Amino acid sequence: MKLTAKQTRTKTLTDLYRAIDRQTVVTITYVDRDGSESIRTIEPAELRTTDDGDIVIVAMCRLRGDERHFRISRVRAYTVHRMAFVLTRPEPTTYERPEPAPADDAQALFFYELARDKDDADYRPRVKLTQAHTDLAA
Numbered sequence: 001m002k003l004t005a006k007q008t009r010t011k012t013l014t015d016l017y018r019a020i021d022r023q024t025v026v027t028i029t030y031v032d033r034d035g036s037e038s039i040r041t042i043e044p045a046e047l048r049t050t051d052d053g054d055i056v057i058v059a060m061c062r063l064r065g066d067e068r069h070f071r072i073s074r075v076r077a078y079t080v081h082r083m084a085f086v087l088t089r090p091e092p093t094t095y096e097r098p099e100p101a102p103a104d105d106a107q108a109l110f111f112y113e114l115a116r117d118k119d120d121a122d123y124r125p126r127v128k129l130t131q132a133h134t135d136l137a138a
Contacts, residue, residue, distance in 0.1 A: 001079045019080050029077040043085045060087040
């Protein structure tokens with residue numbers, strides 16, 4: 001068992017990436033939202049970064065039998081095993097195939113690309129920028 005408090009985050013991520021590559025099971029001691037600790041055996045599939053900058057393990061949980069997301073910051077300890085995966089990960093169902101791009105009309109292609117981009121109208125920076133922030137200047 002490796003305690004995450006006694007090693008760097010890079011070492012933890014390295015071990016988790018190795019488990020993903022080798023498709024081996026990992027047992028984690030995880031702190032739930034209510035503060036209680038639970039021990040989960042997971043089959044990690046990928047690591048993602050959230051909008052907040054936290055790293056999340058996307059894995060199949062053997063306790064619940066479905067895909068779960070676990071924050072690295074809440075993992076207290078982990079053990080990488082030699083056992084192989086037994087659960088099948090569900091296929092993503094939210095993907096919608098986009099319409100093919102128009103090839104003959106430049107204006108239609110322009111509006112097609114605008115429609116594909118996320119709407120940035122609700123974007124708000126995390127830090128209020130003032131004129132004194134010269135390190136952000138291009």
